[in-house]
Amino acid sequence: MLDTRIDAPGRGVTGLFGASGSGKTTLLRGIAGLDTETHGLVQVNDATWQDEAAGVFLAPHERGVGYVSQDADLFPHLSVRDNLAYGFRRVSPARRRLEWKEVVEWLALTPLLDRTIDHLSGGERQRVAIARALLASPTLLLMDEPVSALDEPSRRDVLDHLDRVLARLSVPVIYVSHSLSEVAKLAAHLVWLTDGKVGDAGSVSQVLGRLDFARWRGEEMGVVLDGQIRSHEETYHLTVVTTPLGELTIHHRRAALGTPLRVQIFARDVSLGLAAQERSSILNELRLRVTDLVDLSPSDCLVRLGREGTSVVLLARITRKSRALLALEPGRDVFARVKSVAVLD
Amino acid sequence: MLDTRIDAPGRGVTGLFGASGSGKTTLLRGIAGLDTETHGLVQVNDATWQDEAAGVFLAPHERGVGYVSQDADLFPHLSVRDNLAYGFRRVSPARRRLEWKEVVEWLALTPLLDRTIDHLSGGERQRVAIARALLASPTLLLMDEPVSALDEPSRRDVLDHLDRVLARLSVPVIYVSHSLSEVAKLAAHLVWLTDGKVGDAGSVSQVLGRLDFARWRGEEMGVVLDGQIRSHEETYHLTVVTTPLGELTIHHRRAALGTPLRVQIFARDVSLGLAAQERSSILNELRLRVTDLVDLSPSDCLVRLGREGTSVVLLARITRKSRALLALEPGRDVFARVKSVAVLD
Amino acid sequence: MLFDWRIVVVTAQLAGVTTLVLLIGGTPLAWWLTRTQSRMRPAVEALVALPLVLPPTVLGFYLLVLLGPVGVIGSVWEGMGGPRLVFSFPGLVVGSVLYSLPFVVQPLHNAFRAVPPRLLDAAATLGASPLDRFRTIALPLARPGFLTAATLGFAHTVGEFGVVLLIGGNIPGRTEVLSIALYNRIEALHYPQAHVIAASLLAFSFFVLLTVYALNRRFETPRL
Amino acid sequence: MLFDWRIVVVTAQLAGVTTLVLLIGGTPLAWWLTRTQSRMRPAVEALVALPLVLPPTVLGFYLLVLLGPVGVIGSVWEGMGGPRLVFSFPGLVVGSVLYSLPFVVQPLHNAFRAVPPRLLDAAATLGASPLDRFRTIALPLARPGFLTAATLGFAHTVGEFGVVLLIGGNIPGRTEVLSIALYNRIEALHYPQAHVIAASLLAFSFFVLLTVYALNRRFETPRL
Amino acid sequence: AGNGADTLRGSVVHAAVAANFAATHAELARRFEARTGHRIETSLGATGQLYAQIVNGAPYDLFLAADTARPLLLEADGFTAPGTRFTYAIGRLALYAPGRDPGSGHEAILRSGDIVHLAIANPETAPYGAAARDVLRRWGLWDGLVNRTVRGEDVGQTLQFVESRAAEAGFVALSQLSNRSSRDYWVVPEDTYHPIRQDAVLLLRGAENEGALAFLAFLQGSAGKTVITEFGYGIP
Ligand SMILES: Nc1ncnc2c1ncn2[C@@H]1O[C@H](COP(=O)(O)OP(=O)(O)OP(=O)(O)O)[C@@H](O)[C@H]1O
Ligand SMILES: Nc1ncnc2c1ncn2[C@@H]1O[C@H](COP(=O)(O)OP(=O)(O)OP(=O)(O)O)[C@@H](O)[C@H]1O
Ligand SMILES: [Mg+2]
Numbered sequence A, B: 001m002l003d004t005r006i007d008a009p010g011r012g013v014t015g016l017f018g019a020s021g022s023g024k025t026t027l028l029r030g031i032a033g034l035d036t037e038t039h040g041l042v043q044v045n046d047a048t049w050q051d052e053a054a055g056v057f058l059a060p061h062e063r064g065v066g067y068v069s070q071d072a073d074l075f076p077h078l079s080v081r082d083n084l085a086y087g088f089r090r091v092s093p094a095r096r097r098l099e100w101k102e103v104v105e106w107l108a109l110t111p112l113l114d115r116t117i118d119h120l121s122g123g124e125r126q127r128v129a130i131a132r133a134l135l136a137s138p139t140l141l142l143m144d145e146p147v148s149a150l151d152e153p154s155r156r157d158v159l160d161h162l163d164r165v166l167a168r169l170s171v172p173v174i175y176v177s178h179s180l181s182e183v184a185k186l187a188a189h190l191v192w193l194t195d196g197k198v199g200d201a202g203s204v205s206q207v208l209g210r211l212d213f214a215r216w217r218g219e220e221m222g223v224v225l226d227g228q229i230r231s232h233e234e235t236y237h238l239t240v241v242t243t244p245l246g247e248l249t250i251h252h253r254r255a256a257l258g259t260p261l262r263v264q265i266f267a268r269d270v271s272l273g274l275a276a277q278e279r280s281s282i283l284n285e286l287r288l289r290v291t292d293l294v295d296l297s298p299s300d301c302l303v304r305l306g307r308e309g310t311s312v313v314l315l316a317r318i319t320r321k322s323r324a325l326l327a328l329e330p331g332r333d334v335f336a337r338v339k340s341v342a343v344l345d
Numbered sequence C, D: 001m002l003f004d005w006r007i008v009v010v011t012a013q014l015a016g017v018t019t020l021v022l023l024i025g026g027t028p029l030a031w032w033l034t035r036t037q038s039r040m041r042p043a044v045e046a047l048v049a050l051p052l053v054l055p056p057t058v059l060g061f062y063l064l065v066l067l068g069p070v071g072v073i074g075s076v077w078e079g080m081g082g083p084r085l086v087f088s089f090p091g092l093v094v095g096s097v098l099y100s101l102p103f104v105v106q107p108l109h110n111a112f113r114a115v116p117p118r119l120l121d122a123a124a125t126l127g128a129s130p131l132d133r134f135r136t137i138a139l140p141l142a143r144p145g146f147l148t149a150a151t152l153g154f155a156h157t158v159g160e161f162g163v164v165l166l167i168g169g170n171i172p173g174r175t176e177v178l179s180i181a182l183y184n185r186i187e188a189l190h191y192p193q194a195h196v197i198a199a200s201l202l203a204f205s206f207f208v209l210l211t212v213y214a215l216n217r218r219f220e221t222p223r224l
Numbered sequence E: 001a002g003n004g005a006d007t008l009r010g011s012v013v014h015a016a017v018a019a020n021f022a023a024t025h026a027e028l029a030r031r032f033e034a035r036t037g038h039r040i041e042t043s044l045g046a047t048g049q050l051y052a053q054i055v056n057g058a059p060y061d062l063f064l065a066a067d068t069a070r071p072l073l074l075e076a077d078g079f080t081a082p083g084t085r086f087t088y089a090i091g092r093l094a095l096y097a098p099g100r101d102p103g104s105g106h107e108a109i110l111r112s113g114d115i116v117h118l119a120i121a122n123p124e125t126a127p128y129g130a131a132a133r134d135v136l137r138r139w140g141l142w143d144g145l146v147n148r149t150v151r152g153e154d155v156g157q158t159l160q161f162v163e164s165r166a167a168e169a170g171f172v173a174l175s176q177l178s179n180r181s182s183r184d185y186w187v188v189p190e191d192t193y194h195p196i197r198q199d200a201v202l203l204l205r206g207a208e209n210e211g212a213l214a215f216l217a218f219l220q221g222s223a224g225k226t227v228i229t230e231f232g233y234g235i236p
């Protein structure tokens, strides 16, 4: 059913995107060894988990994957505490990579520990499932829309922590989500599934910069840029970052000069002008050249912008009227004003 | 456990917001009559469904609510078709308000009709659940994060249809979601639950304009404005709308002049300037006055903007540096540039 | 001994009717046990299982005493115009039902407990009355329990001996059943006949059960 | 007739050991039936239920013939140095186990089928081996099935009569059990004694069952 | 395993006894034990069942059957100590119809037609049943009553049918009626049916058992015979 070849890096987060029913869950279950109908080859960091040709099939419990499934799948006969302890106890203390207390507090589970599963809300169940998988100290983490039932603030909170924890653990992660900002925050690598096949795969900036992918994403189209911290502006709590497309001012980051950094810029947050702008609340203005334009709808179009000497691009979503007013054509030089820049660690 | 008094309008969509575990699901179950521990009074459009004092308790199947629960709760022994037919068959044809074919096609369920439930993906399950509830022609619709497992494009698609269908059916809806754009698109009225109590309630613009709510929403803070279609600009497929804060240009709407319309503007999409701007891709520039400012973080602040003769406000999220550079203070006149305007309706 | 084919007919009728009565009566009882909040529930559960601990011949004897024309129940029953229960087919059914009750009620009770309440809730919001959702959700989802209940109830009635003997009186063509006939062949040392009957019974039952289980496998409800 | 208390001891031992053996042996069998993809499954299911259709005395007779010292199984068994099975306590256990097998296997099978596979999957990804997840997930979730299996198995063994009589030979202090003693009281017209025994048995069983069910209610697994 | 081990006072005898003789046997055993110091352990059962058990290695020392056929078979097949078979009792058939004072005789009750159910033991398996059938045939009532007969496996169940009043009358063993009013039953003349001879036999296992030999002797001696006749059996 699923006919896919995926090469994901052996560390860092790989985002897995795709329409409903495109085979994301099927793929994760195959990697976890839960789907006996999965054929082919699964190799993780040099270890072969599954090789149909060679008759190798490592049992799921020996793969050491942590799997946060779409439905949480908590054990109904156990309390929250015992659900969390289930994987934790099965790892020898020497091999544990996360503290019980740390995970429980981060996911705000302390007040829930003695609850039974049937009385948890949807978001609470998801938090327990995440904690349970992490406490098992997996060597590969599979997360299937792990924060879909969380409200915006707790989602931010959970993702921030997740980001930090994953960096520390250096386990490879495959992360399914329908939210681009979620994936862009965590992932270095992106795979886009369509109808059980890989539609596109590569680094985040590669995949996001592709127009057909951007078109599919709709409101959430955008790019990520890799940069370095150039200076701090302590007074206003800001930081200046150099990127291949120019300098960007972002919220203050407590990090040494020269630290690498990734930022995300949504196409809808980019406006274009022909003249430099003064006395505006927009701090970021980049001088770029239009490379292509594509119509998104009768009213809107997407502009791809670049700069001499780099293949990195910026996407801007503007109205067709503006395009006409500004007479935008490939080759034209413009000022791209970036309203907001999200830092992706 | 839940101690709440909610007055929702007898038609239109009421958005229900709140952190994970704040009691949204509990409230919906209480309204549906599924929670025997719910006490108090439930009245819907003059009909009393539940009145503890008077000993009235209408059984759930007599309330005619459609309930799309957080977990879809499809019947595993029935095919997709029979799941959909379950409620449909129990409504006499005369009282049916939606066509089978229409709903099935809209939610793209045709290829799934003969599937068993266990082989559906998460998003497919949600679409079936929505269709099943709608086909039962409910008199009140309760939706608990009905599109959380859908990818962005299908989510837009489903919501667009939902919006149109709900307008036609004129059933009141209570809609739980963690996504502000989802709710802002559908809802006229908003309830914000915190810890089982109502934190705030009122029209969408009232609740969204409140600073504490905006602060809680974080990235998604914003406002909605009610306006009227003023003119069309066919060439660029645009439409101009008059709002209490001024004129806005939006994507073309096929509607008569004078038609009322609601638009949403996120705070992050508003930039401020002291001088009018020329030759920019931003079409919308409103002349407004700063009413208050509040710090959101060490780097950011939120600016509330108003205009003589109206209580309607706009929110702008800018850096504190910009605030200093522009010397923004209450009473100061500014140009608010709106990068994107979402039409709600 | 000549083989009287009416024995097979009576046996099949008895097992069939008993199973039917058990399913019809056991279903609401099991459903009640599942849904009730009553403090009587454990007592009722215990009562249902109770007839099991008595040997069937002893149970049969007490039933004979109770249901007989001068018995506590029998006299009242006949006073109300009921037909005589002992030595009649209806009496056989009553006895068999009582004796096989736990084999039907307990699997059904377990099966009903495994029906997720949230699915019943979903059905309610789709306009299904309690009876309707029982019929359309609980019953189909409890199918494995019904299969177990029916096969255990049927097989147990076919093999049952003591209750049927005492209440029925082993009257040829009316209350003589296969289990008694088979036993008597052995008691009378008609071994070859007994072997033929036992082998046929086993073979027939095996194929019936095989068919039932094989078919059931086809129609299994997906597990979530 | 004096009442021989050894009867109670033997009965309790028999029912206890039988139930234990049934649970220990029935659990893997039921689990196998649940998980297997084998085409043999319906046949095995049918075989398990098969002993039921024979009247217990007839089943007892055939077991006697098979397990006896000149029987097909018995001669081989004794040839391998096994102790004599017929007319001994182990023989009683073998017979009772065989006869009560379906009452244990079927409820367990149903209970195991009701365990959602996705929970076993979740346990696997948390590092639990198949045996481990069987023990920590399937077993606890199948608890209602175990309760039913144990009560049906125990009660049925207490009340069982025919198999035990034939295989055991009703030897006082060794294979004489309550059901036989009770029946013999009635045969011998010692009605008052029979009534006392029957009433005590019923009362005792009722309170045991009541306690079991009431306790069980307390520890019920939440239903999702 | 066999437990014929001598105790200080005597040996343990394991007797397989037909159920209809249970009450009589209990009294016999009590007196025998008191007199000799041997101990009797009894397994009750239907004759055919006890036979099957003996053939399959049951640890019985002696066998008190309800008929003559099974002991004969055992003897022929070499399961018994040779030459030990004898008739220990002759069953006597009685028509039991409680609450129906016969006046003119019980035969009249059967002819009167107000018998809905007549209980007999199963003629195919139980000697008392065969005897009852003989009687009814001789009276010319068999064909008329056969559809109203309810058939117990043995006389014990036959009596239960009548005792519960579910059957109005029944052919039972006289030995079962020792404490019933003589107005409730009628002893069927012995010349109307084949004699119900009950044979005993010493089994191979008991051949060396002093107590078993003693018990068989006791049965045949005057003390034993007294008890047997007291319980309503004839003796050869
Ligand atoms: N066992 C199966 N047999 C047949 N089809 C299946 C089976 N399991 C899944 N499918 C189908 O395969 C497709 C992929 O399912 P999958 O659950 O992997 O989707 P997904 O990408 O996770 O979608 P979602 O975002 O909605 O969760 C779906 O159309 C689903 O209906
Ligand atoms: N029967 C119950 N007994 C005790 N607490 C309960 C019960 N049901 C729910 N709760 C608790 O009440 C709170 C509200 O639950 P509810 O499911 O209504 O939250 P929610 O707002 O829907 O959250 P989410 O967005 O995560 O779904 C939660 O903390 C939950 O754990
Ligand atoms: Mg999925």
Ligand SMILES: [Mg+2]
Binding pocket: A121, A122, A123, B024, B025, B026, B070, B144
């Ligand atoms: Mg909820």
